[in-house]
Amino acid sequence: MIGRLNHIAIAVPDLEAATKTYASTLGAKVNPPQDEPDHGVTVVFVELPNTKVELLYPLGENSPIAGFLEKNPAGGIHHICYEVDDIIEARDKLKAEGARVLGNGEPKIGAHGNPVLFLHPKDFNGALVELEQA
Numbered sequence: 001m002i003g004r005l006n007h008i009a010i011a012v013p014d015l016e017a018a019t020k021t022y023a024s025t026l027g028a029k030v031n032p033p034q035d036e037p038d039h040g041v042t043v044v045f046v047e048l049p050n051t052k053v054e055l056l057y058p059l060g061e062n063s064p065i066a067g068f069l070e071k072n073p074a075g076g077i078h079h080i081c082y083e084v085d086d087i088i089e090a091r092d093k094l095k096a097e098g099a100r101v102l103g104n105g106e107p108k109i110g111a112h113g114n115p116v117l118f119l120h121p122k123d124f125n126g127a128l129v130e131l132e133q134a
């Protein structure tokens with residue numbers, strides 16, 4: 001069911017500093033920040049030859065990553081995003097197998113303009129999993 005690795009997300013306490021680290025220190029191609037109010041984050045995508053790194057910074061009052069940054073003030077790997085062909089089919093299969101789909105269970109449009117869903121980290125070896133229909 002899961003396909004390509006679409007991105008690895010890192011929650012960061014300072015988006016500008018993290019962007020500079022990837023652009024200057026690591027010499028990677030970075031994109032401009034994107035506000036994603038529907039997800040409560042601002043994201044910067046770092047383009048790599050075989051995948052992307054998504055730098056995440058809280059946006060607004062109820063950001064879902066605020067708690068994570070409180071627990072990890074220096075930042076940390078936040079989630080891993082896999083691509084699926086059919087996100088509804090994937091969701092329904094996973095729910096049938098007892099996995100917890102976060103939010104109201106309906107996909108939202110993610111940073112790439114595709115439907116995304118999140119799966120509870122406790123069901124996937126402590127890793128927050130994002131699925132993106134791509």
Ligand SMILES: CC[C@H](C(=O)O)C(=O)SCCNC(=O)CCNC(=O)[C@H](O)C(C)(C)COP(=O)(O)OP(=O)(O)OC[C@H]1O[C@@H](n2cnc3c(N)ncnc32)[C@H](O)[C@@H]1OP(=O)(O)O
Nearest residue numbers: 036039064067068078102110111112116118121126127128
């Ligand atoms: C623009 C969209 C973009 C894209 O790629 O398209 C994005 O990726 S948006 C990314 C931001 N959005 C989300 O992360 C939505 C899904 N996340 C959530 O709903 C919450 O973050 C949740 C439920 C995973 C965690 O909520 P909270 O931080 O309030 O912590 P809890 O106390 O409820 O956590 C329960 C339990 O899970 C552990 N936890 C929390 N976050 C993570 C994580 N990122 N990775 C692994 N484990 C995590 C937390 O430590 C708790 O464990 P416990 O043993 O009970 O302490």
Ligand SMILES: [Co+2]
Nearest residue numbers: 009054081130
């Ligand atoms: Co993501």
